Amino acid sequence: MSRPPLVTRLVLRNYKSVKACDVSLPRLAFLVGPNGAGKSNVLDSLRFVADALRTTLDHALRDRGGIKEVRRSSTGHPTHVGVRLEFRLSSTQRGCFAFDLGARRSGAYAVQREECEIIDDEHRSRHAYVVEDGVVESSTLEPTPAAAADRLYLVSVSGAPGFRRTYEALSNMGFYNLNPAAIRELQPPDPGHLLARDGSNIASVLESLTSERPEVKARVEEYLGKVVPGIVGVDARHIGPRETVQFRQRTGAAQEPRRFLAASMSDGTLRALGVLVALYQAVGESGDDARLIGIEEPEVALHPAAAGVLMGGIADASEYSQVLITSHSPDLLDHESIDPAAVFAVVSEGGNTAIGSLDEAGVSALKQGLYSAGELLRMDQLRPNDQAVSLEPEQLQLFGGVVPA
Numbered sequence: 001m002s003r004p005p006l007v008t009r010l011v012l013r014n015y016k017s018v019k020a021c022d023v024s025l026p027r028l029a030f031l032v033g034p035n036g037a038g039k040s041n042v043l044d045s046l047r048f049v050a051d052a053l054r055t056t057l058d059h060a061l062r063d064r065g066g067i068k069e070v071r072r073s074s075t076g077h078p079t080h081v082g083v084r085l086e087f088r089l090s091s092t093q094r095g096c097f098a099f100d101l102g103a104r105r106s107g108a109y110a111v112q113r114e115e116c117e118i119i120d121d122e123h124r125s126r127h128a129y130v131v132e133d134g135v136v137e138s139s140t141l142e143p144t145p146a147a148a149a150d151r152l153y154l155v156s157v158s159g160a161p162g163f164r165r166t167y168e169a170l171s172n173m174g175f176y177n178l179n180p181a182a183i184r185e186l187q188p189p190d191p192g193h194l195l196a197r198d199g200s201n202i203a204s205v206l207e208s209l210t211s212e213r214p215e216v217k218a219r220v221e222e223y224l225g226k227v228v229p230g231i232v233g234v235d236a237r238h239i240g241p242r243e244t245v246q247f248r249q250r251t252g253a254a255q256e257p258r259r260f261l262a263a264s265m266s267d268g269t270l271r272a273l274g275v276l277v278a279l280y281q282a283v284g285e286s287g288d289d290a291r292l293i294g295i296e297e298p299e300v301a302l303h304p305a306a307a308g309v310l311m312g313g314i315a316d317a318s319e320y321s322q323v324l325i326t327s328h329s330p331d332l333l334d335h336e337s338i339d340p341a342a343v344f345a346v347v348s349e350g351g352n353t354a355i356g357s358l359d360e361a362g363v364s365a366l367k368q369g370l371y372s373a374g375e376l377l378r379m380d381q382l383r384p385n386d387q388a389v390s391l392e393p394e395q396l397q398l399f400g401g402v403v404p405a
Helices: 039-054 057-062 161-171 180-184 202-212 214-227 267-280 304-317 360-367 373-378 386-390
Strands: 007-015 018-024 028-032 080-088 093-103 109-120 125-132 135-139 174-176 231-239 242-249 258-261 292-296 322-327 343-349 352-357
Touching: 007 039, 007 093, 018 039, 018 352, 018 386, 028 039, 028 373, 039 057, 039 080, 039 161, 039 174, 039 292, 039 322, 039 352, 080 161, 093 161, 109 161, 125 161, 174 267, 180 267, 202 214, 202 231, 202 242, 202 267, 214 231, 214 267, 214 304, 267 292, 267 304, 304 322, 343 360, 352 386, 360 373
Parallel strands: 028 322, 028 343, 174 292, 292 322
Antiparallel strands: 007 018, 007 080, 080 093, 093 109, 109 125, 125 135, 231 242, 242 258, 343 352
């Protein structure tokens, strides 16, 4: 049974190059556009939320160069950065999480307002809070933890039963820009619960899958063998206090597969393995918590034919985790399974990023089978709808609680 997508709606105001964004996200979404359009910035807004919850807000900002680099640079110098996520934890639990950051002098910042609300339709329960300038204005928690203007309050209430699942779901979102060089290196062991952004702990994740979810590892190997013919298996191998990945691959007329360490494999093979592990690492976990995986340009270094095979794995994995992909690969988008509603066009006009579902012409061409999404991309005919292009920050509503179902 498919899980509900985690993030159902994303609203952004003045985040990096994104002036205004309001999109409803399906289980599988492709953010498509030319280089420099801002696809990575849209995906990074979600990673920013996960980083701020998993580490600290200050760390998430410093990792991006500070609040001045996170807020949009333009005439008028907007001082506020706004993010709103609407989400589903299960078929009966829905909620919203939103905050507005204000830039101060000398690189300082403050959380001007933050709110979170979770509604459980089955148990008819509600958990919520509103914080303004470091002061808790309202909360369903008793006693109410103190707030601070330089921290997200969801971290402070993360241990409370009403908010714990929300914190865990949003903080465990995974985002990947895989680096073959990092995958090749001998890696220090770690628990292997979540693949690192660059793939630098992939051996530990594979070992965890081998011992805890072998059927998931088998699925990764199955798709990897389709992307890279001849590969029949992949395992973690320990070398002293470090570990690496070992591939089993049939070559020539040999009856038994040969074994190759990651250091001997091509960039395309290592990236394909990283993408598949990222996609399938959540499969088979207990409970009905949704998960979200974002991957930047999974088709890089792959043969065009292999990109189409990889798309099959992406579509399969989206039944278990919500998957967001950035791409400018026509070969990936040529896949017959791609729904027009899953394609979001990203453009940059005057230095401002606009993102939205396809315009009427694009949707019509795809639904009538006149062109594939890849063919429209080749012709530079993927455009967001007019409303997305004309959207202004002041039109966005960040706060106001959960939208009625």
